[in-house]
Amino acid sequence: MLLGDGARSSVAGEMLERVNPAEIGAFYEREMPRLVLFVTVSTGLDIHTAADVAQGAFEKALPRWPTLRNPRAWLYRVAQNEALARHAAVRREVLVDVVPDRPDQPSAALSAELRAEQREVLACLRNLPPKQRQVMTWTLAGFGDAEIAAALGLSTDAVKQSRYYARRNLVKRLGLAGRNSQ
Amino acid sequence: MRWMLRGRRDPGDGGELDARLSETWEAAAAAVAKMLDLPSGNEALLASSRLQPEGAADLRAPTGMTGRVGRRRRLVLRVAAGAVVGLAAVAVALAAAGLPGARPGGTGRSATDAAYVVKRIDTALSAAGPSEIAQMRVTTRGAVIPGGSAATTTGEEWSYSDQWRSLVNSPTGRLVYDEGVSTSSVFTVVSYQTRTWAHQREQKQSGGRVVGRRGCEPAFAFAPVPPVPGLPGPGFAVSSPHSSVAKALRAAVSCGSLAVAGRQRVDGIEAIKLTNAQGSQISMTIWVSPDTYLPMRVYSRPAADQQGFWQTADITWLPPTAQNLAKLTVPVPAGFRQVPLTQLVHPALIPIGPKSK
Numbered sequence: 001m002l003l004g005d006g007a008r009s010s011v012a013g014e015m016l017e018r019v020n021p022a023e024i025g026a027f028y029e030r031e032m033p034r035l036v037l038f039v040t041v042s043t044g045l046d047i048h049t050a051a052d053v054a055q056g057a058f059e060k061a062l063p064r065w066p067t068l069r070n071p072r073a074w075l076y077r078v079a080q081n082e083a084l085a086r087h088a089a090v091r092r093e094v095l096v097d098v099v100p101d102r103p104d105q106p107s108a109a110l111s112a113e114l115r116a117e118q119r120e121v122l123a124c125l126r127n128l129p130p131k132q133r134q135v136m137t138w139t140l141a142g143f144g145d146a147e148i149a150a151a152l153g154l155s156t157d158a159v160k161q162s163r164y165y166a167r168r169n170l171v172k173r174l175g176l177a178g179r180n181s182q
Numbered sequence: 183m184r185w186m187l188r189g190r191r192d193p194g195d196g197g198e199l200d201a202r203l204s205e206t207w208e209a210a211a212a213a214v215a216k217m218l219d220l221p222s223g224n225e226a227l228l229a230s231s232r233l234q235p236e237g238a239a240d241l242r243a244p245t246g247m248t249g250r251v252g253r254r255r256r257l258v259l260r261v262a263a264g265a266v267v268g269l270a271a272v273a274v275a276l277a278a279a280g281l282p283g284a285r286p287g288g289t290g291r292s293a294t295d296a297a298y299v300v301k302r303i304d305t306a307l308s309a310a311g312p313s314e315i316a317q318m319r320v321t322t323r324g325a326v327i328p329g330g331s332a333a334t335t336t337g338e339e340w341s342y343s344d345q346w347r348s349l350v351n352s353p354t355g356r357l358v359y360d361e362g363v364s365t366s367s368v369f370t371v372v373s374y375q376t377r378t379w380a381h382q383r384e385q386k387q388s389g390g391r392v393v394g395r396r397g398c399e400p401a402f403a404f405a406p407v408p409p410v411p412g413l414p415g416p417g418f419a420v421s422s423p424h425s426s427v428a429k430a431l432r433a434a435v436s437c438g439s440l441a442v443a444g445r446q447r448v449d450g451i452e453a454i455k456l457t458n459a460q461g462s463q464i465s466m467t468i469w470v471s472p473d474t475y476l477p478m479r480v481y482s483r484p485a486a487d488q489q490g491f492w493q494t495a496d497i498t499w500l501p502p503t504a505q506n507l508a509k510l511t512v513p514v515p516a517g518f519r520q521v522p523l524t525q526l527v528h529p530a531l532i533p534i535g536p537k538s539k
Contacts, residue, residue, distance in 0.1 A: 033215035037207070040214075051218055111445070112299060112454050112472050113213030114206075121206040140207045167199060176198050 024065065028058060031072065034141060035079055040110075041125055042137035043083040047110055053083045076141060077151045080134075124173045132166035135159055217298055299442050299454055299470070300435050306475035307432045314476075315342040315500040316427040317509070324491035339495075341427035342502060345510045362512040370512040373526055379514045380523040427497070431477055435468065443467075448478050449496075474499070 032054060039050035057079035061071060068074045111119055125136060131152075138148040145156045152159070171177050310316070318339045324332050338349045340362075347362030361371035370381040440456040446469060447453070453469035469479040476499050483492040500506045 033211045033218065036214045036218065037211050041210075047214065047217070051214075110210065110213055110217060112442075113216060114209055116452055117202070118206040118209050121202050122210060125203075125206075136203075140203060170203070171199050174199065174202065176202075 024062075027071075031075065032058070035075065038076060038137050038141050039079050039083045041122065042080065042134050043087050044126060045083050045087060049086060050083065053079050053086060056082055070147070073143065073147050073151065076138070076143070080151070121170075121174065124170055127173070128166050128169055132162050132169065135162040136166045136170075139163055299456065299475070300440055302475040303435050303456075303468075303470055303477070304432055306470075307428045307435075307477075310428050310476055310499055313502070314428075315340055315502055315506050315510070317498045317500050317506075318427065318495045320493060320495045322491050322493045339427070340509045342507070342510055346427075347510045347512055360512050362510060364511065369523075370514070371523070371526055372512060372514055372518060376526070377515075377518050378521045378526055379518045380521055380526045382523050431468075431480070434466065434480075440466075440468070445472075451478070453478050 035054040035057065036047065036050045039045055039053050040047050043050075045053065057075050060078055061068065061075050065071060114122065125133060125140075128136060134152055135148060138151060143151070145159050148154070148159045149156045154162075316339075318341075320337045320339060321334065322337070323334045333353045335353055336351045336355065340347045344367065345363055345365055347360070349357060350359040350361075352358045357374050359371060359373055361369070363369050366383075368381055368383055370379065372379040435456070440458050443455045443457045445452045446455045448469045451471060451473075454472055454475075456468045456470065458466045465484070466480065466482045468477050468481075470477050477497050479497065480495045481493070
């Protein structure tokens with residue numbers, strides 16, 4: 001993952017010299033918490049593991065930053081793949097007699113920071129079926145249909161359809177149906 | 183947000199769903215940033231300016247970040263040393279930033295959550311100690327004399343910096359004692375039963391003593407215990423080393439035995455509940471406000487095989503306005519007779535040793 005020999009280092013060095021560290025610092029400050037949230041909501045990983053995954057994604061992105069056409073999308077995609085891999089690994093490793101944490105239970109510390117209605121929204125998001133949840137979290141992270149489709153390996157129509165069902169489920173679960181109807 | 187403006191709109195939500203989703207996402211992202219204690223852009227820039235000039239020899243994490251940097255920092259530093267120093271600062275910031283609480287496998291989550299919440303409480307109490315008045319309504323149940331009959335009494339306390347005042351009621355709700363320490367460290371106690379009062383300069387305790395051995399007993403002793411029937415003298419408050427409530431609570435929550443036990447509604451607020459580990463001599467539960475992280479309620483009881491008191495203290499934090507500060511003053515009603523302190527307070531209940539007048 002990281003550079004180990006001099007030749008590769010010098011190539012990476014030339015690439016990195018073209019990048020403004022302050023710009024990346026600002027990007028990190030803005031995106032890191034959102035990426036952690038994205039990972040924990042979309043995959044159900046706990047907040048600390050999600051932070052580890054997000055951190056790893058940033059570390060992977062750093063050496064190749066200048067070559068990335070859409071670093072943000074790349075970062076989210078890498079984080080998602082890593083999170084899913086970890087999730088699968090955890091599921092494989094968990095012994096049957098161990099009572100796992102409820103997958104829909106966000107960290108108590110995160111919950112402590114949110115109001116009741118915000119916790120409810122977060123819980124509803126986490127309880128959506130996997131594909132709907134992924135599409136919604138990518139949407140909430142600010143990505144377009146084409147980007148989501150590319151990241152999830154779906155068609156744009158499938159993305160739209162999943163989002164439609166996700167929104168319908170959320171409206172129902174949050175008791176918003178029929179309120180303020182236009 | 184962009185996503186609100188495209189795609190099919192579900193019938194009936196009227197945009198409320200979008201608003202709630204957007205608000206929740208932003209609030210949750212802010213909460214994540216707060217709980218992970220990420221460095222700000224300025225910190226990253228500061229790191230950048232420190233690290234940019236020279237090569238690998240100058241690669242140092244900014245002050246305060248080094249303690250949290252582990253394997254990832256070493257890896258990132260290796261990259262930076264071999265490649266470009268310009269990004270080293272960001273790399274170090276990244277390495278330092280994302281790791282608090284990040285552990286492979288995600289084990290020990292509740293411990294980390296508890297540590298986070300306790301840290302926030304400690305910070306809140308540290309700020310509140312000198313700046314806010316703790317007002318408490320205390321309900322106590324227990325037998326003062328071992329083997330004696332248990333009684334329930336109520337009391338009120340105020341604590342602000344080194345000042346405090348305590349009102350102790352009888353089981354029937356009548357005011358029995360009013361006592362406190364003023365700004366000039368004068369201890370005053372008024373007995374409404376005997377219509378007498380006494381005062382005495384309190385011995386200064388450097389730095390404010392923390393209640394309990396090594397400060398690791400619950401915030402139990404700040405509250406008054408029932409007055410002993412037949413015994414002159416007020417309750418435990420007189421005999422306790424009366425550090426401020428904020429200090430006592432800080433000591434209690436800092437002992438590392440508290441765990442987050444979810445949420446519970448206290449006075450209409452979904453408070454964060456913390457309980458201490460089983461096996462402690464005194465079982466304690468603290469509910470803290472999710473907004474201020476200041477304790478709202480403290481409940482303590484002795485362990486199953488122990489004797490002691492069951493106490494509930496409901497705490498309100500007041501600004502030190504003139505009106506609120508007046509609550510810390512012990513008024514001596516007209517017609518009450520002044521007596522030596524030793525006459526008013528049973529000797530057994532004054533182990534802190536204020537000098538006799």
